[in-house]
Amino acid sequence: MTPAGSRLRVVRAGALTTVQDAGRPGWAHLGVGRSGFLDAPAARLANRLVGNPPDAAVLETTLTGCAVRPDRPVVAVVGGAGCRVTVDGRPVAWGAPVRVPAGAVLDAGPAVGGLRGYLAFAGGLEPEAVLDSRSADLLSGLGPAPLSEGDALPLGDPGGPPPPAGPVPWPGAPAELVLPVHPGPRHDWFTDAALRTLHTAAYRVSAHSNRIGLRTEGPVLERSRTGELPSEGMVLGAVQVPPDGRPVVFLNDHPTTGGYPVVGVVPERSLAAAAQAVPGTRLRFVRA
DSSP: OOTTTEEEEEEEOOOOOEEEESSOOOOGGGGGOOOOSSSHHHHHHHHHHTOTTTTEEEEEEEEOOOOOOOOOOOOEEEEEEEEEEEETEEESSSSSSSSEEETEEEEEEEEEEEEEEEEEETOOOOOOTTBBBBOOOOTTTOOSSSOOOEEEEEBBBOSSOOOOOOOOOOOOOSSSSEEEEOOOOOOBBOOOHHHHHHHHHOOOEOTTOOEEEEEEESSOOBBBBBOOOOEOOOOOEEEEEOTTTOOOETTTTOOOOSOEEEEEEEGGGGGGHHHOOOTTEEEEEEEE
16 A cells, blocks of 8 residues: 655756646647647656556656655656666666665666656656646646755555566667658748758757757748738647747647747657757758
């Protein structure tokens, strides 16, 4: 039996650590974005390895990892971006289930490959749900706030034994990010030369990227029309082009409306790799 009121205490919050689950799709008509795991395959694999439902709430770290202390014994997995993992200072396996004793500190160190790590705990995390999701949305402020030292997160009851241990094929961080792009609703706002540039030029992932959007460094896309659009609906994967002419790929915390033209749309299934692309990663857009 799990002790009533079991908690996970934050010892080191890291640069940006948030609670994420599958998010809150279906509320865009009310101005509420999706949020949720940026690298959904990694988060769901971590959940599977601790015996959770695939969309149970986990911790998503950014670059510097985090450290937590459970007040009950718990099985945990650290996956996603590769990193050094310790329990009370002793090295343990990355990407595989480990047992963390009550009061011990599980530390996921800085990423050595990729950008975002996922910490899953048997039973999942159970902060208060908002609109049927426990995900933090950095744009709207819905859901639990990004973690700070001393925070305590409720732990759920383990649902069953983890699957048998064995080799697990975790995908690596992309050396080059290749994103397929369908034509967007405003591709005709750009010159033919700009569309050729989009599909042939080399870009790089900007350090200004975040959960809202992946920003790029590279050649600008020239418009064929002047003026501005009225705000219109935006979808996950939309490639919006702001006034500086450099494409921005909308990720999970993107706004539900926007006024800059959308030159293309990246399919959702291709966005997981974008979650692990570190700043400076070479990026190409190809025709879907």
